[in-house]
Amino acid sequence: MELQKQQAQLKRCESLLKACFFLYIAFMAYSYVLTMPVSLNRLVGYNKTEVSRDGVENVSLIQRSALPRYDNFVPSDYNNQSSRFYQTWNVEASTLSVKKPPDHKKIIIWSTTKKWPRPKSIPCFSMPQCEFIKINNKKQRRKIDTEDADAIVFRGVHDIPAVYRNSHFPKTRPEHQIWIYFAYEPPTITRDWDLISYNGIFNWTMSYRNDSDILAPWGHITPLYKALAGNPPPTNKDYAREKSKLVIWYASYCYRYLDRFSYARELMQYIRVEVFGACGNVSRSCKKDRKDLSCLRDHIRPYKFYLAFENFRCVEYITEKFWHNSLDYDVVPVVLGAQKGDYERVAPPNSFIHVDDFGSPEALANYLKYLDQNDDEYNRYFAWKTAPPKNLPDYESRFCEVCKKLLQVSRTERKVYTDLDRWWRGENYEFCQPMMWVGEKHSKPEYAARFR
8 A cells, every 4th residue: 555655646747847847948948049149030030029128137158059050041042152151142122112202311329428429439431321320328228229220239349238138239120131240359359249149140251350241450651641642741751760769668558467577577677668558657647638649749749659559469450540640640660479471461561570480589779779870761651651552541530430331232132141250369369379367256466567
């Protein structure tokens, strides 16, 4: 009798476990639908007017295999090229609705801060066909009508969640609307963003890299040469004569394990380098004021060389340290960052000194001393200022490039990034030199490099 009772209890437990298992499967399937990216919901027929906003708020790292593969949803007859990282195809023109003139474009900048982008950097005066609208808080995002926008720009560092969350994005997404992933900082900075969770979300990329859909560099030779054309320097100007000091460096990101600090410390053993910014002599440094750069200009110009040492060594990552802190201020940049070939492709000819050309920091120091004693050789680094190329690339600004792309692209073309993570970081994470990170809060004072 006792044995029969035990067997009955075991059967009840077995039935209860099966019921719990099926409930768990049903719950996971329902949660998956709720958190599915908006663009994929539409493609698989999840056609609610407003996509549910009840998704998980703090999702752990989404594994690649757990995401719906966009490949399955692309029309089987797509007739454009396909890439390892994105898919392209064309839609039938007869299925497109025409609500406004094709030469008028509306672009929304989906920002979370008033500081970016600065008002002066948004308008593209040469292309009045494009209307730019910036929103920078949750209240504006709730109120604004995004349905008629041709494109929405999302800044890929501070303005998107670390893991995709549909409540952050517009509720609805018309088929014609292009979502742009704008990454202005390198993959090392975006390492904490789970870009795998954004597969199937963005249509275009916008960054400093030339393989982006929209080129958005930190500087460009076309505006540089156009500014010189408006105020041309004398052909035989003696730049060395205006200089009374040797090497200056502004450094504000002070994490000591950056490659640039070990190189700089060894360089300083052989030549004097004056360091300013948070990592150097703070009291004598110019305050960071993007509206008025006169202090920085007047501080840098008396020096012959500027250490344009990037925070990270990444493919094509060349920032304002090179373009503005050096070339704009008549100083020869000594560069450490991307490979020399990346600089040569975008910079004026013979306008910089690359550390990779020297076997050691000591060899570099000896060359800088040589230039300091030979004015003619030093002045050769400024010959580009009076010898502009015959044909300059058509470039005005980052946001003008957005406008230009929208006006040029066919209305029937479609594109979506199916593997944003590997496109941005590299198939083997090779687009940036590996870094060592100590502790979660590596910005602590004990991890900082200081030069006083």
